[in-house]
Amino acid sequence: MQTTEIILRDNGTLTERVIRERNLNAEESVLEALTEGMTRNLRNVFTLPDWGSVHANVGSTDAVWTVVINRIPLHARFRLSNNVLVPAFASNTDVELPLIWHAPKEVRLAFVVRTESEGDCVRVCGNWLFACDGDNRGYRLPLPNLHDDCLICTGNFAEHHATGQECVTASLEQFRKSKWNADLMRTIEKSQQFFRFQPTNDTFDTLPIAVTDWTTLCDKVSTHIMERVIL
Amino acid sequence: MKNITVKYGVDSITKQVEDSFTFGDLQENDSFQAALGFGDRTKALVEGIEQDRGTVIPSGATVRLETAANTKA
Numbered sequence: 001m002q003t004t005e006i007i008l009r010d011n012g013t014l015t016e017r018v019i020r021e022r023n024l025n026a027e028e029s030v031l032e033a034l035t036e037g038m039t040r041n042l043r044n045v046f047t048l049p050d051w052g053s054v055h056a057n058v059g060s061t062d063a064v065w066t067v068v069i070n071r072i073p074l075h076a077r078f079r080l081s082n083n084v085l086v087p088a089f090a091s092n093t094d095v096e097l098p099l100i101w102h103a104p105k106e107v108r109l110a111f112v113v114r115t116e117s118e119g120d121c122v123r124v125c126g127n128w129l130f131a132c133d134g135d136n137r138g139y140r141l142p143l144p145n146l147h148d149d150c151l152i153c154t155g156n157f158a159e160h161h162a163t164g165q166e167c168v169t170a171s172l173e174q175f176r177k178s179k180w181n182a183d184l185m186r187t188i189e190k191s192q193q194f195f196r197f198q199p200t201n202d203t204f205d206t207l208p209i210a211v212t213d214w215t216t217l218c219d220k221v222s223t224h225i226m227e228r229v230i231l
Numbered sequence: 232m233k234n235i236t237v238k239y240g241v242d243s244i245t246k247q248v249e250d251s252f253t254f255g256d257l258q259e260n261d262s263f264q265a266a267l268g269f270g271d272r273t274k275a276l277v278e279g280i281e282q283d284r285g286t287v288i289p290s291g292a293t294v295r296l297e298t299a300a301n302t303k304a
Binding site for chain 1: 238239240241242267268269270272279295296297298299300301
């Protein structure tokens with residue numbers, strides 16, 4: 001469409017202004033370009049019976065799933081130190097036990113899965129484990145098998161699944177059944193102050209963390225994945 | 232001197248630094264490290280773009296530091 005306007009200016013001159021309008025078929029591509037880096041938070045997308053609610057941060061090419069967990073399966077080697085059972089990840093001789101460490105309420109654990117769609121299926125692109133304080137600061141726990149950015153060294157498991165929910169379920173199952181070894185290990189002292197158990201008659205109770213401020217045993221982290229965690 | 236703002240996770244700090252202050256200087260600076268709690272392995276980003284350690288930080292810039300991923304030995 002074209003319209004023509006004749007403008008009479010204050011100084012007496014006449015000006016012709018031609019306005020031409022046409023619709024551009026670029027809405028979708030422009031919108032996609034403008035929102036390329038934007039993500040959306042969706043809470044309580046689904047619930048996993050053994051773990052709880054799963055939240056999703058959805059981007060244009062991927063999704064980051066957060067499961068707020070309250071325990072860590074610690075299948076590792078342990079030794080008794082002053083009547084307290086502590087991990088000995090690098091040991092080959094101490095007893096191997098599948099213990100469950102229960103997090104105190106001040107330590108919020110986020111198990112995170114990033115997925116991407118590939119054709120008809122969804123692929124697991126990584127698992128992360130973050131510990132968070134009350135102000136949503138992220139920390140790397142004093143555990144082996146965790147990279148500096150809290151990416152978990154999971155070992156191999158099937159990464160292609162039909163849905164995002166199956167990806168999260170498979171990741172948590174791998175997390176549950178994996179053994180912790182000494183790969184990516186730092187100092188064992190911090191691990192042994194953090195993860196402590198009291199042997200009782202028929203079980204092992206989680207003991208409080210040995211220091212007042214648990215974050216002093218961890219490394220503070222800031223990553224683009226952590227930014228997408230929903231607590 | 233110039234002002235820069237540095238973010239690490241949910242924490243941030245604005246400080247005055249020398250005009251020649253680079254991204255590498257920031258990543259090794261004890262004062263910023265103590266205030267924000269980052270470690271030895273970081274990457275520096277401006278507007279989501281990773282910056283070279285030798286580049287001088289522009290005055291007034293907001294720098295986001297992120298934990299750099301290590302690899303298994």
